Amino acid sequence: MEKKLKIVGFLCNWCSYAGADLAGISRYQYPANIRIIRVPCSGRVNPLLILKCFQEGADGVLVSGCHPGECHYKEGNYYARRRMLMFKNLLDYFGIDKRRFNMSWVSASEGAKWADIVKKVVEDVMAASQEKTDL
Template identity: 60%
Template sequence: MMSDSNTFEPKIVAFVCNWCTYAGADLTGTSRLKYATNVKIVRFPCTGRIDFLFLLKSFAQGADAVIVSGCHPNDCHYTSGNFHARRRWIAFRAILDLMGIDVRRIQFSWVSAAEGAKWADLVNNTVSDIRALGPYTEYQKVAEYLEKEGFDGEA
């Protein structure tokens, strides 16, 4: 995706929890804070619900980066969902790194419902980081294989 000025506009998918980060992102809007429009937010009941494969599926579908964000430790609506999620991310990052997938393109964060400004910063920083890295064609090329062969993934 290229804008008129020919700068690379990264596509970013954000997986956020309903109770903290989604409300935080909402606050960013109601506070009239301006931030990059590259992010597409997907709302989940809890960070514990975010399956690791969602992240890979986003990359396969053309995302250049992924943001995963939820409640701060001890703030989880379900008490321990984010603790379980944190462990999963530690393991997942380790596996991705071993497999040679670019872990810099996955940004984990804690954004509470009161941190509208932090959400704006998070998105802006991620966008500028990914702009420097460029599009994630490495992974997308692998995903495109079937389209080139004339198959379509979903029936």
């Protein structure tokens, strides 16, 4: 990677965080650009948190939770899905490339998927316009 990208990942405690953990244990290689923040549930992620990340200079944000129907709190990720879609649709207006924000579902057993997703997200963010907006 010629440029050091910083991507903030909000991972739910029950699936995605465990999935990332598994990726580590299983020694899957993936880019080290991601900084992981563990949250109780993807439904906990307030759009303000993501905006703050962008404001403070993050290149990309990834929100990851349990697969729909598998949420530890039964329905948190369904709400997250709606909120994040709303948020994503507004990103264009304030000069943030849509590709800089991603959402994914990773279960605790999907270490390989997690590694793939991080690779993909890094590519996406790399391709996105890196114009910094002063929020």
